[in-house]
Amino acid sequence: xxxxxxxxxxxxxxxxxxxxxxxxxxxxxxxxxxxxxxxxxxxxxxxxxxxxxxxxxxxxxxxxxxxxxxxxxxxxxxxxxxxxxxxxxxxxxxxxxxxxxxxxxxxxxxxxxxxxxxxxxxxxxxxxxxxxxxxxxx
Numbered sequence: 001x002x003x004x005x006x007x008x009x010x011x012x013x014x015x016x017x018x019x020x021x022x023x024x025x026x027x028x029x030x031x032x033x034x035x036x037x038x039x040x041x042x043x044x045x046x047x048x049x050x051x052x053x054x055x056x057x058x059x060x061x062x063x064x065x066x067x068x069x070x071x072x073x074x075x076x077x078x079x080x081x082x083x084x085x086x087x088x089x090x091x092x093x094x095x096x097x098x099x100x101x102x103x104x105x106x107x108x109x110x111x112x113x114x115x116x117x118x119x120x121x122x123x124x125x126x127x128x129x130x131x132x133x134x135x136x137x138x
Contacts, residue, residue, distance in 0.1 A: 024077065024078075030079060030080040031080070032058040032061065032062060032080075032084060033084065035056040035061065035086040035087060036086050037056060037086050037087050038107050038108075038109065040107065041103055041104075041106075041107035041109055042054075042056075042087070044103050044107075045087075045089060045100065045103055048096070048099045048100075048103065049089060049091055049092075049096045049099065049100065053089055053090045053091065053092060053096070054087065054088070054089045054090075055087065055088045055089075056086065056087050056088075060088045061084045061085050061086065061087070061088060062081070062084050064085055064088045064114050065081055065083070065084040065085050065126060066081055066125075067125075072125075081126075082126070083125075083126035084126065085112065085126060088114075112126065
């Protein structure tokens with residue numbers, strides 16, 4: 001509406017007791033566990049879909065292990081996720097998708113599909129008690 005409320009911020013700060021100048025520093029780094037990848041599965045995956053479409057890099061694993069819910073953003077800001085995926089794969093054909101599912105089934109690997117990444121349903125959350133290798137793809 002374009003209406004200016006010059007006293008709104010001071011009112012909120014005094015009434016609620018918060019300052020908009022207060023900032024919490026982000027965590028630049030927190031420990032990311034080493035990936036738990038079955039070597040036979042990984043070799044078959046890389047030879048099927050190509051090394052350029054597969055990653056176990058910490059950045060890729062963390063990026064694809066959360067959505068945008070308040071809980072996930074809070075966890076990222078204040079200490080990390082309970083569990084991150086062990087690998088990420090980006091299939092570029094329908095045949096690659098079929099191969100990934102077949103290999104995952106053969107080797108007991110859990111697949112968590114990654115679409116737009118918002119995960120407001122919590123679908124990207126990795127169970128903290130899951131010992132089976134987990135991977136995502138989009």
